[in-house]
Amino acid sequence: xxxxxxxxxxxxxxxxxxxxxxxxxxxxxxxxxxxxxxxxxxxxxxxxxxxxxxxxxxxxxxxxxxxxxxxxxxxxxxxxxxxxxxxxxxxxxx
Numbered sequence: 001x002x003x004x005x006x007x008x009x010x011x012x013x014x015x016x017x018x019x020x021x022x023x024x025x026x027x028x029x030x031x032x033x034x035x036x037x038x039x040x041x042x043x044x045x046x047x048x049x050x051x052x053x054x055x056x057x058x059x060x061x062x063x064x065x066x067x068x069x070x071x072x073x074x075x076x077x078x079x080x081x082x083x084x085x086x087x088x089x090x091x092x093x094x
Contacts, residue, residue: 027040
């Protein structure tokens, strides 16, 4: 097993993974009624998508050795752009 490379995506998406897992368990198994069940299903889908994104990122980083500073710079810029976009436009499904 290859070692895990710490990146901004890993930190941010890892924190979101914990939140999505707790939401999906709560809304699918504990408070499962009406729209909350749908919210739990969406949280579970988001959890799976984030796992896939992290797996792809880590496999790319392990396959080809990138300069760690460049990876941090690019991923930090991407995350800042996403935060600014969400701040200006909000989050909407549909």
